Amino acid sequence: MDFALSTSWNASQSENTKELLFEINQLGFKQIELSFNFSPAMVKDVARLAGSFGLSVISLHNYCPVPDEFSRDKALPDCYSMSSLDEFQRLQAVKYTKRTIDMASVLGAKAVVLHCGRVEVVDRTRQLIGLYDQGRKDSAEFTDIKSRMRAERDDLAQGFLNRTLKSLDQLNKHAKEQNILLGVETRFYHREIPSFDELKVILDKFEYSQIFYWHDTGHAQLMENLGFTRHKDFLDLGSDRLIGVHLHDISSCRDHLAPGQGALDFSILNDYLKTDTIKVIEAHAPAIGLDIIKGRQYLTEVFNKPNANP
Numbered sequence: 001m002d003f004a005l006s007t008s009w010n011a012s013q014s015e016n017t018k019e020l021l022f023e024i025n026q027l028g029f030k031q032i033e034l035s036f037n038f039s040p041a042m043v044k045d046v047a048r049l050a051g052s053f054g055l056s057v058i059s060l061h062n063y064c065p066v067p068d069e070f071s072r073d074k075a076l077p078d079c080y081s082m083s084s085l086d087e088f089q090r091l092q093a094v095k096y097t098k099r100t101i102d103m104a105s106v107l108g109a110k111a112v113v114l115h116c117g118r119v120e121v122v123d124r125t126r127q128l129i130g131l132y133d134q135g136r137k138d139s140a141e142f143t144d145i146k147s148r149m150r151a152e153r154d155d156l157a158q159g160f161l162n163r164t165l166k167s168l169d170q171l172n173k174h175a176k177e178q179n180i181l182l183g184v185e186t187r188f189y190h191r192e193i194p195s196f197d198e199l200k201v202i203l204d205k206f207e208y209s210q211i212f213y214w215h216d217t218g219h220a221q222l223m224e225n226l227g228f229t230r231h232k233d234f235l236d237l238g239s240d241r242l243i244g245v246h247l248h249d250i251s252s253c254r255d256h257l258a259p260g261q262g263a264l265d266f267s268i269l270n271d272y273l274k275t276d277t278i279k280v281i282e283a284h285a286p287a288i289g290l291d292i293i294k295g296r297q298y299l300t301e302v303f304n305k306p307n308a309n310p
Contacts, residue, residue, distance in 0.1 A: 083117025183214025218255030
């Protein structure tokens with residue numbers, strides 16, 4: 001089974017693209033996903049150098065390269081929100097996502113991973129995580145905060161979702177022209193789009209399109225740990241439209257661990273992964289190279305069990 005490695009593992013620690021690619025090559029990977037913290041110059045270096053290291057780019061994480069107005073350390077996938085009620089901000093999100101799609105085409109990649117904006121409310125996900133880590137998931141305070149989060153988000157969500165749908169419609173047309181697939185990713189923060197119900201709306205609206213589902217293991221498990229949505233429900237909903245997965249482990253609510261270093265049962269994926277599903281290990285520092293190698297071996301053993309899809 002082939003796995004790609006996200007450059008989110010080492011890109012933030014290096015400005016030298018050649019060294020970055022060499023390091024990934026030494027771990028035995030043949031495919032990479034370019035993370036959202038690549039400057040335009042670094043992306044050009046990847047186009048020039050990747051082949052010499054036996055590497056190909058399978059996917060890009062929006063925005064890649066970073067928007068012109070942001071430095072690498074400030075350019076997050078949400079620096080422009082495609083759900084923004086500010087039309088300038090929304091159009092900037094569309095503009096730079098189109099540039100990512102164009103770059104994916106240039107690099108011969110298959111897909112672009114999307115964050116789809118947010119509902120502009122105060123997000124209390126970190127408060128819930130703090131209580132969870134204290135063993136207070138069943139406390140009245142936890143229940144009260146979660147109820148308020150849901151109510152505040154529900155009151156405002158539709159307007160922001162409509163903006164996301166408008167943006168996705170524009171991006172879908174551009175992606176079709178470039179023959180690039182777009183993966184709507186499971187999110188970490190409760191205010192982010194899509195929620196579970198919003199994911200269904202998006203997949204239904206764009207049923208015959210370039211827009212698909214991208215499953216993130218750590219994010220989906222966090223939603224289950226905090227009591228919002230079961231991990232498996234995301235997989236069931238997106239199973240027919242699944243184009244890729246971000247594979248990282250989670251311990252309590254700390255995610256982006258190398259696979260095998262947390263508590264996630266990766267065998268939950270065995271009934272959903274296909275041969276052509278893009279499988280990206282998305283571990284972050286402080287994971288070291290040996291952690292990545294062990295994580296890849298761990299996943300190989302899990303996914304090669306008899307109930308895995310051919």
